[in-house]
Amino acid sequence: MALKIRLARAGSKKRPYYHVVIADVRSPRDGRFIEQVGSWNPMLPKDGERVKLNEERIKYWLDHGAQPTDRVLRFLDQAGVAKRDERQNPKKAEPGKKAQERIAAQKQAEEDAAAKAAAEAEAANAPAEEASEEAAS
Numbered sequence: 001m002a003l004k005i006r007l008a009r010a011g012s013k014k015r016p017y018y019h020v021v022i023a024d025v026r027s028p029r030d031g032r033f034i035e036q037v038g039s040w041n042p043m044l045p046k047d048g049e050r051v052k053l054n055e056e057r058i059k060y061w062l063d064h065g066a067q068p069t070d071r072v073l074r075f076l077d078q079a080g081v082a083k084r085d086e087r088q089n090p091k092k093a094e095p096g097k098k099a100q101e102r103i104a105a106q107k108q109a110e111e112d113a114a115a116k117a118a119a120e121a122e123a124a125n126a127p128a129e130e131a132s133e134e135a136a137s
Contacts, residue, residue, distance in 0.1 A: 002026075003066035005058065005076075007040065008033060017041050020053065020072060022061050037061070040075065051075050 002025045009030055011017030020038035027033065038053035058081055062068075068076055077084035095103065 003034070003061065003064070005037070005061060005066050005068040005072050007069070007071060015043060017043070020058075020075070022066055035061075038075075051078070053079055053081070055079060055081050 004023055004025050006021060006023060006029075007018040008021045008023070009016060009018055018040040019033075019036050020040065021033035022035045022037060023031075023033040035057065037057045038051065040051050042050065044050045053075065058076065062082065068082065073082060073084045076082040094100075
C-alpha cells in the first residue's frame with residue numbers, strides 16, 4: 001500500500017484549515033486517512049504558530065515508506081524532520097512563446113522606425129548641405 005503524508009482541507013468557505021494526514025494514495029483528498037499527524041492554519045500570521053506537527057509519528061511513517069507531498073515536505077524541512085532539495089527553474093520567469101514573438105515583433109518595428117527616421121533626417125540634411133556648397137561657390 002502506497003502512503004502519502006498530505007494535507008486534507010477542513011474549515012469553511014474562504015477560511016481554510018488543513019490537517020496533515022497519513023493516507024493511502026488512492027483515497028480522496030478529504031476522504032479516508034490512516035492517522036492525523038498535524039495541522040496547518042494559513043489564516044494565522046506568519047510569525048505565529050501556523051504549523052503543528054507530531055514529529056515522532058511523522059518519523060515513524062517516513063521510516064515505513066510514506067512519501068510527503070511538496071507542501072508537507074516544506075513544513076518538515078522547516079521543522080528539521082526531513083530535507084527538501086532546493087529547486088531551480090530559471091525558465092519559470094520567462095514569458096511564453098507567443099509573448100516572446102510579440103516582443104520580438106515590437107523590437108523589430110521600433111528598429112525599423114528608428115532607421116526610417118535616421119534616413120529621413122539624412123535626406124533632409126543632405127540637400128541643405130548641397131545648397132550651402134553651391135551658394136559658397
